[in-house]
Amino acid sequence: MAPLRIALAQIDTTVGDVSANAAAIIEAARKSASAGAELVVFPEMTITGYPIEDLALRASFRRGAASAVESLAADLLEAGLGELVVIIGTIGPERANPDAPNRLPTNRAVALQGGAIIAEYDKHHLPNYGVFDEFRIFAAGNETTVVDIKGRRLGLAICEDIWQNGGPVEALADADLDALIVLNGSPYEQGKGHIRTELAARRAAQVGAPVVYVNLVGGQDDLVFDGNSFVVAPDGEVLARLPQFVEHLGTWELADRGEPPHTARVFAELTEAEEVYRAATLGLRDYIRKNGFASVVLGLSGGIDSALVAVMAADAIGGSGVVGVSMPSVYSSQHSKDDASDLAQRLGADYRVVPIEPIVTAFHGQIALDGVAAENLQARVRGMILMGLSNQEGHLTLATGNKSELATGYSTIYGDAVGGYAPLKDIDKSLVWELARWRNNHAIDRGEIPPIPESSITKPPSAELRPGQVDQDSLPPYSLLDEVLDAYIEHAEGRRELLARGYDEAIVDKVVSLVDRAEWKRRQYPLGPKVTALAFGRDRRLPITSRWREPK
């Protein structure tokens, strides 16, 4: 028996854009056939995009996806790709659900060949923790599926199925598989690559055959999928790996039984700083692109946060698509203005200067504000200028706040928090500095001019909302602050646990009270009571980035 050549199609789908997703599948199928593959595997929910949230509950959307899969099967046949087996993800029909009052669809994989669906599999394990909400929208499958392709027995699974013990993988342990095919929509987290390969190796050992793991790549709202698809053997050897953060088509050959496993190219994983930088930049690029924007606008203060966001934006869509606005007040230092201008020049950005003083003065002429209210006013005037330019010229507004600031509430609602996307929302200040240094060194390594002015990296951070203000007047040093934030927020440690780790009591109490208050303030709007029936807000969860339109 000849080896079976399998293509791993790591593509970047768009939620709701079923025709573009279908076109991308056909294109990758064509390349797979040209590369001699007999099977091509795509990520989870390929035709619909992922995650679809409450679009799953709309009948017209489900009908649209079902008819797109039918057309896709026919189009593949017509394109002369009828021999190739194409495994994609989609949404399955509704079924009764013992745990919910409503019938729900399934999260499904289908194998297409010869213009028809030759096999179907419905995901068993629906993740419902962290960023996942699948109990809300899907009914669970309870059957296993083995596809026979040229005499090879291939089991099917979808993402969470391999993260839980029990379920389809255990049920397939005695199914005499040649390989286990897994379709994934697994979001990027720092260090997750190793966890995935080790987990998949355990499943490979359970079924006694390699696992072919194909992951989605691209940004979708507040998630980034890193690709990083791979094949792993039962003994843990990585037999093939695709690159991170880019679309890629890789092929790998399933050897005959009893033969040693074949290997294919194993792309090296990125360093920690580069990985995070690429993740954030890909998320930003896809948010801009998939939402139909061609340019962004942001405030350039001369500080490190806005500098890093501007560089990410220039890397995502080119410097000419970036509008950087310096909005100096009476408290802005000359070095801040110089650094902002220097940065814009390095990036080739559209640089503008809009002094806020006349507007701030006009406000003070109408209402009496002082203290924090007056500081917030400056931030809000800046936010309104950015939104005005966004409305007038069509740019997406970027917010430049970092995770440490947002967590502790050092951010003005309707002020510097204004924007359609906040690239540093999940990147704390310590990591901001690390990424800035990495990006400059990366430029130096390639013989380019470092994009970020050195003084933006080295000077003490300040909001410049009153004379001589610096962040460390009112916050612990960022290296310590970020450690405590990580323990309190990400690991849900309580005060008792934080003190047991040896942190100073005054600092713990300060951080905990800042975070609790900031969480509360951040969540205040938009909300109102559920009164007449299902209201907006919590009830209806739709993707932001979605190309789904009601069919004519």
Place this chain on the structure above:
Amino acid sequence: MAPLRIALAQIDTTVGDVSANAAAIIEAARKSASAGAELVVFPEMTITGYPIEDLALRASFRRGAASAVESLAADLLEAGLGELVVIIGTIGPERANPDAPNRLPTNRAVALQGGAIIAEYDKHHLPNYGVFDEFRIFAAGNETTVVDIKGRRLGLAICEDIWQNGGPVEALADADLDALIVLNGSPYEQGKGHIRTELAARRAAQVGAPVVYVNLVGGQDDLVFDGNSFVVAPDGEVLARLPQFVEHLGTWELADRGEPPHTARVFAELTEAEEVYRAATLGLRDYIRKNGFASVVLGLSGGIDSALVAVMAADAIGGSGVVGVSMPSVYSSQHSKDDASDLAQRLGADYRVVPIEPIVTAFHGQIALDGVAAENLQARVRGMILMGLSNQEGHLTLATGNKSELATGYSTIYGDAVGGYAPLKDIDKSLVWELARWRNNHAIDRGEIPPIPESSITKPPSAELRPGQVDQDSLPPYSLLDEVLDAYIEHAEGRRELLARGYDEAIVDKVVSLVDRAEWKRRQYPLGPKVTALAFGRDRRLPITSRWREPK
């Protein structure tokens, strides 16, 4: 055997405020004992408040709740209430969960007597649709509980348990119950009262005994609980009913077997308009109060929306706690200014006039804006004035937009959408008019001056952002618009279904495209990619209104 007197304690708990909730339980237990009750039943998750969202995942919170229940049992005994059986809701210990990677706590009911827990029950059916997210935070129970009180066999269930077929109620069908006790946190929806009693009557018939249904009352973030607790017999007769939207302690006697069932007071349900008005006003009052505010600020345009919100706020916290700000522009009509001033006077509100012209002019001096960007600018200047007053003087800012406007995007982000709470978020324009008329008539019926100036109700609605503008220049009549919105949003009907109902094609297409675009715009901020680990936003879902603080 004497009849068993049962108290139904319909109380308004606060999420996270375990000591205040415990104090409210002791107070209601004391009254129950004074009223001769031998058993008092409280709503779902009494000690923690409901819903607690991701607070359930925090170990320090679970420890706090557990120790509060222990202290409560001891305090009841010490208060001389040791004889009384007290059934409350709380959070149970963590257990392994076959469907999730993490151990999760349960949603639990406990019966306290003599200083100890004499029975426990863990909720079987975890709702995970609409506003509910319980699969995310709870593990399901799988045992039934029958408590013996003075020789009566009382089964326990929690809220969703009676909404699903199967589960604990069916398992109790042959348990020879004298009554089924149900602890509830069931949010208000129009017309839900009848659905609840009919459903509970079916369960009563299944177990062959009355159902004692105790529901939470009060506002919690974007939910309102209406109370409306009741007792229903197997034949569907309502044996007792408590009032809607207020705290209340009612008693009812469980008769001997074979004796005809006792009845107690059955409060009449409210009319449709009054019900919605009370729901929205209670939600607003509790949001203000539970978040520690004593006053609100809002813009008064002279239109119907801001008038209705101002009246609701005055009914919630008194007119003297309401700051109404008229912010006229060059496009504001004299009648608008007169109506705003007239309204404020009727309510006894703190009325201010802040013309926006000098500020708008200062903006135009710094950046070139026209068309929609210039209209948005006016709305944003008004938003900034309200937020400035909020920051300076400590008021909660109210947004006055209604559901029809928010759904179709006739609202400016960071402009009139500014605020910590939007009382009309789920009330469409047609209902706004109905509530305004009801409130004025209600005043007349009581011999009071109608609070809303008649011309605010009768004049054609206009945003007054350009000369002569009225809403119906660009929108279908509200009566038609609101019908299409309801079908498209609340009932998830697609274009095909809307046309089949006979709506005009051009109107359907206009409404669908407005709603889809507005949903997208409304959801844009605050978001950014999940990059380093669990990020803010979708990942960490905490209640806004919560008094939980890390224990010292």
